[in-house]
Amino acid sequence: MAKKRVVTTTLNGNQTEFLCEPRQTLLEVLRDNLDLTGTKEGCSNGNCGACTVILNGRPVDSCLVLAVEAEGATLRTIEGVATAAGLDPIQKAFLEGAALQCGICTPGFIMQSEWFLSQNPKPTEDEIRFNLAGNLCRCTGYDKIVRSVQDAATTWQDHYMKNCHEKGCH
Amino acid sequence: MATANKYKVIGTRPVRHDGVDKVTGRARYGADTKIQGMLYSAMLRSPHAHAKIKRLDTSKAEKLPGVRAVVTAKDLPDPGTRIAQLGEGAVCMAHLTRNVLAREKVLYKGHAIAAVAADNIHIAEEAVKLIEIEYEPLPVLLDVREAMKPSAIVLNDDVRCEEVGAGTTGSTPTNVAKHFHFEKGNVADGFAKAKVVVEREFVTGTVHQGYIEPHAATATWNPDGRVTIWCCTQGSFTVRQQCSELLGVPLGHIKVVPTEIGGGFGGKISVYLEPVAAALSKKSGKPVKLVMDRAAVLEATGPTPASYMKVKIGVDGDGKITAGTAYMAFDAGAFPGSPIGMAAMCAFACYDVPNGSVDGYDVCVNKPRTNAYRAPGATNGAFAVESVIDEICEKLKLDPLEFRAKNAAKEGTRRVDGPVFPRIGMWETVDYLKKSEHYSTPLPKPKFGGKVGRGVASGFWFNCGLKSAAFATVNTDGSVSLSLGTTDIGGSRASIAMQLAETLGLTATDINPNVVDTDAVGYNDVTGGSRVTFATGIAAYEAGEDIKRQMVQRAAVLWDVDPSQVSYDVATASLIGPGKNITFKALAEQVNHCGGPVIGRGFSSEANQGGSFGTHCVDVEVDPDTGKTQILRYTISQDVGTAVHPSYVEGQLQGGVVQGIGWALNEEYWYDDKGVMRNASYLDYRIPTIYDVPMIDTILVEVPDPEHPFGVRGVGEVPIVPPPAAVANAIANAVGVRMEKLPMSPPNLLKEILAGK
Numbered sequence: 001m002a003k004k005r006v007v008t009t010t011l012n013g014n015q016t017e018f019l020c021e022p023r024q025t026l027l028e029v030l031r032d033n034l035d036l037t038g039t040k041e042g043c044s045n046g047n048c049g050a051c052t053v054i055l056n057g058r059p060v061d062s063c064l065v066l067a068v069e070a071e072g073a074t075l076r077t078i079e080g081v082a083t084a085a086g087l088d089p090i091q092k093a094f095l096e097g098a099a100l101q102c103g104i105c106t107p108g109f110i111m112q113s114e115w116f117l118s119q120n121p122k123p124t125e126d127e128i129r130f131n132l133a134g135n136l137c138r139c140t141g142y143d144k145i146v147r148s149v150q151d152a153a154t155t156w157q158d159h160y161m162k163n164c165h166e167k168g169c170h
Numbered sequence: 171m172a173t174a175n176k177y178k179v180i181g182t183r184p185v186r187h188d189g190v191d192k193v194t195g196r197a198r199y200g201a202d203t204k205i206q207g208m209l210y211s212a213m214l215r216s217p218h219a220h221a222k223i224k225r226l227d228t229s230k231a232e233k234l235p236g237v238r239a240v241v242t243a244k245d246l247p248d249p250g251t252r253i254a255q256l257g258e259g260a261v262c263m264a265h266l267t268r269n270v271l272a273r274e275k276v277l278y279k280g281h282a283i284a285a286v287a288a289d290n291i292h293i294a295e296e297a298v299k300l301i302e303i304e305y306e307p308l309p310v311l312l313d314v315r316e317a318m319k320p321s322a323i324v325l326n327d328d329v330r331c332e333e334v335g336a337g338t339t340g341s342t343p344t345n346v347a348k349h350f351h352f353e354k355g356n357v358a359d360g361f362a363k364a365k366v367v368v369e370r371e372f373v374t375g376t377v378h379q380g381y382i383e384p385h386a387a388t389a390t391w392n393p394d395g396r397v398t399i400w401c402c403t404q405g406s407f408t409v410r411q412q413c414s415e416l417l418g419v420p421l422g423h424i425k426v427v428p429t430e431i432g433g434g435f436g437g438k439i440s441v442y443l444e445p446v447a448a449a450l451s452k453k454s455g456k457p458v459k460l461v462m463d464r465a466a467v468l469e470a471t472g473p474t475p476a477s478y479m480k481v482k483i484g485v486d487g488d489g490k491i492t493a494g495t496a497y498m499a500f501d502a503g504a505f506p507g508s509p510i511g512m513a514a515m516c517a518f519a520c521y522d523v524p525n526g527s528v529d530g531y532d533v534c535v536n537k538p539r540t541n542a543y544r545a546p547g548a549t550n551g552a553f554a555v556e557s558v559i560d561e562i563c564e565k566l567k568l569d570p571l572e573f574r575a576k577n578a579a580k581e582g583t584r585r586v587d588g589p590v591f592p593r594i595g596m597w598e599t600v601d602y603l604k605k606s607e608h609y610s611t612p613l614p615k616p617k618f619g620g621k622v623g624r625g626v627a628s629g630f631w632f633n634c635g636l637k638s639a640a641f642a643t644v645n646t647d648g649s650v651s652l653s654l655g656t657t658d659i660g661g662s663r664a665s666i667a668m669q670l671a672e673t674l675g676l677t678a679t680d681i682n683p684n685v686v687d688t689d690a691v692g693y694n695d696v697t698g699g700s701r702v703t704f705a706t707g708i709a710a711y712e713a714g715e716d717i718k719r720q721m722v723q724r725a726a727v728l729w730d731v732d733p734s735q736v737s738y739d740v741a742t743a744s745l746i747g748p749g750k751n752i753t754f755k756a757l758a759e760q761v762n763h764c765g766g767p768v769i770g771r772g773f774s775s776e777a778n779q780g781g782s783f784g785t786h787c788v789d790v791e792v793d794p795d796t797g798k799t800q801i802l803r804y805t806i807s808q809d810v811g812t813a814v815h816p817s818y819v820e821g822q823l824q825g826g827v828v829q830g831i832g833w834a835l836n837e838e839y840w841y842d843d844k845g846v847m848r849n850a851s852y853l854d855y856r857i858p859t860i861y862d863v864p865m866i867d868t869i870l871v872e873v874p875d876p877e878h879p880f881g882v883r884g885v886g887e888v889p890i891v892p893p894p895a896a897v898a899n900a901i902a903n904a905v906g907v908r909m910e911k912l913p914m915s916p917p918n919l920l921k922e923i924l925a926g927k
Contacts, residue, residue, distance in 0.1 A: 023292065037202040038195015040432070042382040043464040047852035050382055078195035091193040095185050098817035101660030101825060103192030104199055104383040104432025125865075133861035136852060138380045138433050139660055141824030142860040144817070 007071050012080025020067040026060075027051045029067040030077060038078035038107050042136070049135030052108040053077045059115045061134075078107035081114065089156035090114045090149070097148035101139035109135050113149050123153060179671045180880055183817045184678040186664040188430075197430045200386030200402030205457040208388065209238050211287040211450055212294035213460070214301050215470060216276035219312075219536040219845025220325070221305035223274060223283070231286055231300040236293035239454035240301070242284045243271040246449060247418040251328070254415045256408055264328065265505040267416055269539050270445055276305070277325055277504035278538050279846050280469030282442070287450040287458045310845040314478050314499040314533045317345040325534045329506060347506030350514045350530040352587035360493025360525030364484025368561050371480045372554040374894075374912040375838030376501070378473040379543045380829070380857045383432020385471060388459040389447035397424045397448050402431040404438045404657060405696030410688050416445040427687040428657045431697075435829070436542025437472055439696050465850040472541025473839065475500040475508045479554040481517075485562050491577050493525040494518050494586070498551060500532060503539040508532045512632070513547025515587045516891075517555055519630035520596055520783060521577045526586035536845045542698065544826060545631040545887035549833065549894060553912060556627035556895030561908060570626045570899070571609065574600045574785065579630075595809025595873030596628065596783040602869045603785045603807035613789060614802055620793040622802065623904025627786055629891025633779035633884035634699035635877075639692025640709040642670060642681075642717060644768040648755030650676065650717070652683040652710060655694030656702045660825075660886070661818040665703040666710045668814055669880060673714030674754065675743030692773060700782065700884025703814055704875070705774040711879050712772025720768045721745055725757055727764040777877045779884055784808035786827070786892040790900040797920030799835055799901060801862070807869040811883025816870060823889045824866040830893025832858045838913050 002022045009016050011034075020029045027044075030036045030053070039062055042050035046061040053062045054076040081088045087095070090113050100106045109132065116123070116131045123131070128149050129142075137145060175181075191197040228240040249263035267273075272281045284301055288294040311317045311325065324343045331340035334350045361367055387401040397419055403409045406426040414421040431438060443460040450458040462471070480497040496517045502508035514530035543549075563570045578597040584590045603609055603626070613622050642652045652670055656662060667681035674680075694706070718738040725745035726733040736747045743754040761768050789803040806823050813819040836856045840848045849855045874881020898909045907922045 021292070028291075031202075035204070036195075037198070037204075040199070040383070041201060041461075042384070042432075043852050045464070045851060045853070047464075048382055082194050087190070087193065094193050095189045098183070098186075098661070098815075098821055100189070100192055101818070101821055102381070102383070102431060102433045103188075103197055104381075104430075106192055107195045110193060129861045133859045136382060136857060136859065138382055138435075138829070138857060139825045140821055141826075141828035141866050142858075142863060143824045143866050144821055145860065146865070 005068050007068055009070050010074045012076055022066065022068050024067045025063050026065040026067045026070055027062040030062060036077050036079050040104050040107055042104070049112060050105050050108040052111040052135065054111060054115055059112050078111060081110060088114065090117065090152045093148040093152035097144050097151055099140065099144040099148035105135060105137045109137065109145060117153055121153060177672055177880070179668045179678055180812060180814050181816065183815060184664065186661050187667060187683050188658060188663050199383055199430045199432050201461045203388040203400040203429060203459060205388060205390060208457040208459055209287040209289065209454055210291040210294055211285050211447065211458055211460045212291060212298050213282050214284040214298045215466065216272065216279060216281040216283060218276055218305050218307055219279045219310045220308040221276050222308065223272065223276065224304040224306050226284070227302040228284060230302065231297040234293065234297045234300060236289040237286055237297045238456060239287045239450045240284060241446060241449045241453060243273045245453065246271060246416055246445065249415065256411050263415055266412065269505055270416060270442060278536050280466060280538065282470060285446045285450055285460065287454050310536045312535055312537065312841050312845055314476065314501045314535060317533050317535045318499060318531065325504060325536065329534060334511065345534040346531055347502060347534060348510065348532040350511050352514060353527040354584065354586045355525030357493050357495055357525045357527050361484045363486055363492040365487045366562055366565050367482065367484040368558050369480065369482035370558055370910055372557070372910045374477045374550050374553060376473050376476040376537060377543070377833050377837045378468055378855065379435035379437040381433025381435060381437060384462040384464060384467045385438065385443055386461040387443040387447045388457060389444065389451045390457040391448055391452040395419065395423055398427065399424065399444050399448060400427045400429055401444050402429050402438060404431065404434040404659065404698050406657065406688050407655065407694055408439060408696055409441055409444055412441045413445050413448060417448055425687055425689050428685055431657050431659050434659055435544045436546055436698060439698060440472055440541055442471060464852060468850040468855055469847050470538050472539055474543035474546060475502065475540045477501070477550045479550065481554040481558050483558045483562060485566065489566060489568050489573055489576055491521055491523050494523045495526065496528045496551065496555065498530045500547065501535045501537060501540065502532045503537045504534060505539045506532055506534060508540045509542060509546030513551045515585065516548040516630050517551040518586050520579055520628045522579055522583045523586055528586055544829065544890040548629060548631050548891045549830065552627065552629045552891045553894040553898065556892065557898050557908065560625065560899040560902065571600050571604045574628055592780040593873065593876055594780050594783060595871055598871045598873055599783050599785040599807045599809050600628070602871050603787055603805065606805055606807065606869060608803060608805040608867065609787050616791050617802065618791055618793065618800060620791045621904040622789060622791045623900045623902065624787065624789050625896045625899030625903055627892035627895035627899060629784050629888055631700065631782055631888040631891060633704065633782050634701045635705050635774065635778040636695035636699065636701055637773065637775055638694050638706040638709040639773040640706060640713050641691065641769060641771040642713040644717060644758050644761060646759050646762065648758040649680050649682060650674070652681055653686045653691045654683055654706060655686065655691040656697045656706045658685055659697050660822065661815065662697065662702045662706065665814040665818060666706050669707040670710040670714045672880065673711050674717060675740040676754065700886045704779055704878055704882045704884050705777060707882050708774035708777055708878060709772040713770035716772060717768055717770035720770065721754065721757060724761045724765045724768065725752060728757070728760060779877060780875050782809055782883050782885065782888040784888045784892055786896045788896045788900050790897060790904055792901055792904045794905055794923055797916035797923060799897065799914060799919065801831055801864055803864060805867040805869065806889055807871055808885065808889060809871045809873045809883065810885045811875045811878070812872055812881040813870050814882060819870060819885050820868045822886045823868045826886065826889025827866050827893055828858050828863050830890040831863060831897065833912065834894040834897040834914055836913055836915055
């Protein structure tokens with residue numbers, strides 16, 4: 001077994017160090033070492049998007065990233081989306097728009113949607129669908145997910161322009 | 171439509187109670203369980219689809235540093251020939267235990283053989299590679315028709331063909347475990363009266379429920395023999411029963427704690443990992459977690475059957491069905507138990523068929539043992555029956571919705587398999603769809619330069635009642651905590667809490683619904699059969715009525731009057747006595763001092779649902795050069811009884827439709843001739859993405875079910891039934907090719923288009 005490594009990151013705004021084996025994925029470390037189980041594992045090969053996190057301002061499937069690759073990185077997970085002040089607008093839109101049923105894919109969708117809206121605050125339906133196509137949902141048929149992203153976009157454009165930058169979405 | 175204004179809470183769209191946990195990542199799903207000192211584990215699975223196990227030696231694996239326990243089938247008691255009643259019906263324990271851990275033979279690729287618990291998952295995975303095993307490969311059977319031949323190799327020596335209805339059982343080992351035969355009227359006379367008779371054969375592939383959350387179980391076996399299991403299941407009580415039988419532990423010594431569940435659709439009822447995790451915990455003395463990977467989910471849980479069907483329908487000059495016959499052979503997978511019986515009952519259920527017969531066969535093949543998948547069996551049958559009906563409508567130049575309106579099953583119609591329908595809404599779903607904007611609008615122009623077409627299809631699913639129990643305690647601030655034993659797979663905490671709120675005159679947010687463990691609430695059957703909002707809703711309603719009676723007593727104590735002088739006013743959520751009244755909330759503050767805590771209990775035991783129908787319309791565009799089909803527009807019209815939370819009702823309809831679209835266009839297990847699934851990943855077993863489908867328009871037709879106090883009908887399953895047929899009919903309309911095979915993927919469709927040319 002290879003020696004464990006110390007990895008230093010900025011995770012959800014806090015400097016976070018962790019010890020990991022070189023073979024551990026970022027997903028495994030988030031869930032098993034750091035107890036951040038909000039990031040979900042659906043397939044472990046980058047097909048389902050349930051483990052989407054924001055790494056240095058870009059969405060990645062954390063199952064396809066080795067934890068040691070996160071050295072020096074800025075990371076954002078679902079646990080860092082809501083603040084003490086309350087839910088993020090995209091979380092609110094998913095809640096009010098009934099965009100989840102079982103909820104297992106929801107953290108991944110929220111991470112991807114929030115990043116996408118930070119890049120494209122006025123998306124068309126087609127753009128939303130194209131940019132969320134890497135996240136699988138088996139319950140909703142996607143209709144209410146699209147509508148919730150649309151709602152978040154129209155209602156809270158300003159929020160994304162202002163806040164996401166500070167939170168390190170882009 | 172009709173019932174929305176009758177209620178205060180029912181028909182509104184409150185935020186679900188478990189919603190914040192689920193959008194913040196705080197909700198705990200199966201794999202999120204972490205117990206102090208927990209071990210991680212991995213499984214050895216068969217690379218062969220059919221083989222004898224000649225030798226199995228785990229000693230090297232046991233010696234690897236960090237390995238704490240290894241278990242094989244020897245660590246589970248041999249149940250002999252015992253048949254156990256497991257809530258969902260009779261289960262042959264010899265088959266169930268062999269499905270959990272193979273004994274003499276492996277019967278499908280991915281069949282579990284042994285499991286290792288270690289300090290971390292990587293050590294466990296390394297140890298699995300050290301298990302020594304020798305196989306003697308056997309011939310592989312993958313096709314139902316091949317498996318039915320008398321010359322076929324028999325998978326299970328103990329299987330004899332049961333003639334359901336006749337009550338007889340064959341005497342020789344066979345792969346055909348069951349034969350259902352249903353008959354009504356005189357089929358020959360019926361066909362003689364027909365003007366048009368169409369008979370076609372259909373085949374469908376194996377498909378998976380495709381829930382995003384892999385199976386996961388964590389177990390602790392305490393030194394006193396008591397076992398606790400945390401798992402993502404549709405039925406904590408059936409897990410308890412199955413584990414009790416499989417482990418030989420008294421039922422009352424097992425507590426099952428249901429975690430959140432990341433989708434199930436019928437696939438998370440049978441146990442796979444739970445007894446193995448428990449056996450590993452017993453052997454290691456530590457808590458053990460066992461999680462499947464995606465390939466194991468596809469290869470080794472319970473997909474829904476591939477099928478071969480032959481359907482014949484006759485229609486007279488007035489457009490009335492005169493007769494129908496169906497022959498359906500379903501692959502059960504390695505062990506008997508496909509949903510062929512339900513498929514046979516559903517086949518003609520949408521229509522008034524005066525003369526009909528259905529034959530159904532349950533056939534073992536070298537694939538994973540099949541399980542329920544959303545209206546199990548009905549989708550296969552509807553693909554065949556609704557395709558034949560569409561062809562007849564085309565031949566007779568009948569509008570397919572007019573035809574369905576004319577032949578629709580109604581209250582009093584007798585199904586081919588016997589039962590007579592109570593009040594149902596089949597006709598209404600057709601009528602609403604006929605009047606819809608979609609159906610009245612001409613086909614759109616092609617968007618991608620292909621050919622456009624429109625198709626319709628209907629579907630039926632029973633919906634079941636089964637047993638539910640709940641209790642509710644009144645808190646001193648007037649809120650009510652509701653304890654439930656049916657796991658919440660898509661919003662049922664909200665839909666049940668809303669019914670309790672309606673009963674008491676409170677708001678949805680006054681109710682705190684909780685899904686609790688098997689020691690904390692009365693017996694509940696599984697979350698399945700579209701039954702929870704119906705049956706657990708009744709239990710919550712009864713608990714509410716019980717609370718009302720107790721609140722009346724408490725008010726009587728408070729006012730020192732006879733309880734008969736006090737009544738509960740739902741409209742104002744208050745107690746009214748002689749010249750006095752007090753709100754529910756104000757009385758709640760005082761109940762502990764005027765009679766004691768108020769605990770309402772309720773259950774649903776006898777209520778049965780009337781069944782659910784849907785009629786769908788889809789516009790497609792087919793690229794005749796590639797065979798690719800794009801869904802342009804989709805409308806579903808469904809009888810939903812009373813839509814308790816319309817957003818989640820719409821969500822069930824939309825989700826079911828999109829699963830049906832996946833089944834129609836993409837999804838199937840690709841097996842090579844050795845029985846190895848070649849597409850055991852989400853990349854290759856391709857479920858619909860958000861980019862593949864349009865918005866799904868819903869028409870909620872409300873024909874209240876008289877069996878339920880608020881007219882609730884289950885809504886979850888029937889929406890998956892019509893889509894493959896509706897899409898097939900739309901493809902026929904677009905390119906003139908009738909697909910008799912699922913999926914209608916580009917290669918499959920292109921082949922037929924080219925053959926047609």
